[in-house]
Amino acid sequence: MVFLTQNTSRQREILEVVFRNGWDYMRRLLTVGKAESPELPTPTVLRNILVDLGPVYVKFGQLLSTRPDIIPPNYIEALTALQANVPPVSWTNIETLLREQLKAPVDQVFSEFNREPVAAGSIAQTHRARLLDGEEVAVKVQRPGIDQIVEQDISLIKSLAELVARTDFGEDYDVVALAEEFTNALRAELDFTQEATYTDQLRRNLQNSNWYDPKQVVIPAINWEVTTPKIMVMEWLEGAPILSAKLPxxxxxxxxxxVTTLLFRVFFKQIYIDGFFHADPHPGNVFYLNNGQLALIDCGMIGRLDPRTQQILTEMLLAIIDIDAQRxxxxxxxxxxxxxEVNLTNLENDYERMLRKYYNLSISQINFSEVFYEILEVSRNNKVKLPSNMGLYAKSLANLEGVARGFNPDVNLLDEVRPLMTDLFRNQILGSNAIPTLLRTTLDLKSLSLQGxxxxxxxxxxxxxxxxxWNLNIRELDPLRRSIDDSANRLSFSVIVASLIIGAAIISSNAQTPQLSLISNVLFAAASFIGFWLLLSIWRSGRLK
Known part of the structure; x- marks a missing residue:
């Protein structure tokens, strides 16, 4: 067992943290190598374990919170609130990293650089600075040495995943593949040029829309001249997180x-039109600027949806509004x-039970993010494996609705969606560019008319x-065929037994020689044996009654 055979201080530390926080299931798994049944710690215990293990595991927990398709809502809530209790890195170390990345002293790139960070996280911290040309910027600086720590902890996370994979829980959710997915996402967060690319893409996407005034939405511009894999420099935005904003x-x-309408339209465009969306719109990443604009920051976590998935999710939204379990x-x-392997009847029954509690509620009373979480729970319980981007989608909707309700408690999601529905369906039918879609349709119709x-x-x-x-393949037909065959066989044996008994009785009544008496006795014996075997088989099948 890789995790236990390698004896490092970090592994001993993980064992101590797990034991100290009382996760008995993992204790048995780590010491014995197996456990009777999967047993997650309580949300509080899991959060405490991740916090005690340090910044990398906190980030891992934050990534795990984006998968409501595999863990319950109470865990999502606990992991979403995870914050690493890490002190800021000293200026000496930050200055050394800046000099290495910029290939120049700090004062040759910045005219001012505030040594005290305005924010510090598990992967990076942000400083306020001013470039030589006078532009005020925010400088996101990676914590020195965090890449080595991430690689060390990634290997341990994968070893833990191999242990958990031996359980039924691990097999059902392919824990090894999930660990690979999460660790790849963790590595990606170490490359700030990727986050900068995402930020630029979002800004370009949001610059054009008929749903809102693009001038009211701000995505910080990236200064690529001084951005590197470990440093990201972007324009400074003056404002406050949306829930603490002061309005006239x-x-x-x-x-x-x-602002609520603007917020919904900005995100609905990202999700249902662009298929490229900010996947972490929690209150700290949505700013209300001093000039009245709405700003989105921290674009490192991005979700993607293909056109087919966008169409299905739009129809799902309508099915929820209609309380349509079958759809x-x-x-x-x-x-x-x-x-x-999914039983459609069971799936529909679970949806019926889940949606029943919304029958007598008005649309304004329905929490749609909660409904989507419940949809994911129904899918999970029925062994329906959904794409990983569904977790990001549901998490983004939950954060978006949470921010909107916190900012404006009277918000009605349907009122925000209804004016956009016509555009959404037109976009699904014609696409973002109608002319190529119509040309493709025309060519398809021509081909059909020629081949028809x-x-x-x-x-x-x-x-x-x-x-x-005709080749027909009807599900559940084989069990019915086998049942009919069994019944026919039993009926045939019954006829044979009756025939033997009648024949034996006729021969016995007219037996005038010892040979005929012997034949009669043999027929009675055969009938008795077959009849006894037939009764025994019916009794063993449980269908005697």
């Missing part, structure tokens, strides 16, 4: 509604990566020549 008293209610089931199976007569001629020819055959 005279028009506060009106302004809150305007929710069908759409879930369309999203599923593997649905061959020939295909119809071929079909009629096969029908008239009696060479047409």
């Amino acid at each position: 008293k005279a028009e506060e209610e009106k302004r809150r509604q305007e 929710c089931s069908q759409l879930t199976l369309e999203l599923s990566e593997s649905s061959s 007569p020939r295909q119809m001629e071929l079909l009629l020819d096969r029908v008239t020549s009696e060479t047409l055959s």
Whole structure:
């Protein structure tokens, strides 16, 4: 066992943290190598373990919180609130890293550089500075040496995943593949040029829209001249997190509604039109600027949706509004990566029970993010494996709705969605560019019109020549066929037993020689044996009653 055979101080530290926080299941798994049944720690215990293990595991927990498709909502809530209790890195170490990355002393690039960070996280900390040309910027600096720590902890996370993979829980959710996915995401966060690229892409996407005034939305511009894999320099935005924003008293209610509508439209465009969205819109990443603009920051976590998935999710939103359990089931199976073993009846029944509690509620009373979490829970319970981007989608909607309700408690999601529905369906039918879509449709219709007569001629020819055959594969038909075969066999044996008894009785009544008496006795014995065997088989099958 890799984890236990390698004796390092870090591994001993992990064992001590697990034992100290009382996760008995993992204690048995680490010491014995197996455990009776999967047993997650309580959300509080899991959060404490990750905090005690340090910044890398805190970041790992934050990434895990983006997968509500595999862990319950109470764990999502606990992991979402994870914050690493890490002190800021000393200026000496920060200055050394800046000099290495910039290939020049700090004062040759910045005219001012505030040595005290404005924010410090598990991977990086942010400083306020001014470039030589006078532009005020925010400088995100990676914690020195964090890349080596990440690589060390990644190997341990993968070893832990191999241990958990031996359990039923690990097999059901392919824990090794999940660990690979999370560790790749963790490595990606160490490359600030990727986050800068995402930031630029989001800004370009949001610059054009008929749903809102693009001038009211700000994504910080990246200064690529001084951005490196470990340093990201972007424009400084003057404002405050949206939930602590100060609005003019005279028009506060009106302004809150305007900003809420703007927030929803900005994110609905990202999700349902662009398929490229900010996947972490928690209150600290949505700013209300002093000039009244709305700003999105920290674009390191991005979700992607292909056009087919966008269409299914739009229909899912309508199915939820209509409280349509059957349609929710069908759409879930369309999203599923593997649905061959899913019992559709059970899935529909679970959706029916889940949606029943919303029957008598008005739309304004429905928490849609909670509904999506419950949809993921129903899928999880029915062994429906959904794509990983569904977790990011649900988490983004939950954060978005949470921020909107915190900023404007009177928000009604349906009122925000309804005006956009026509555009959403037109976009799904025609795409973002109608002309190429219409040209493709025209070519498809032309191809169909040319091939249709020939295909119809071929079909009629096969029908008239009696060479047409049908291949039908009906689910659950084999068990029915076997049941009918068993019944037919038992009926045949019953007829045989009755025939033997009648024949034996006729021979016995007219037996005038010892040979005929022997034949009669043999027939009675055979009938008795077959009859006893038939009764025994029916009794063993449980269908005697």
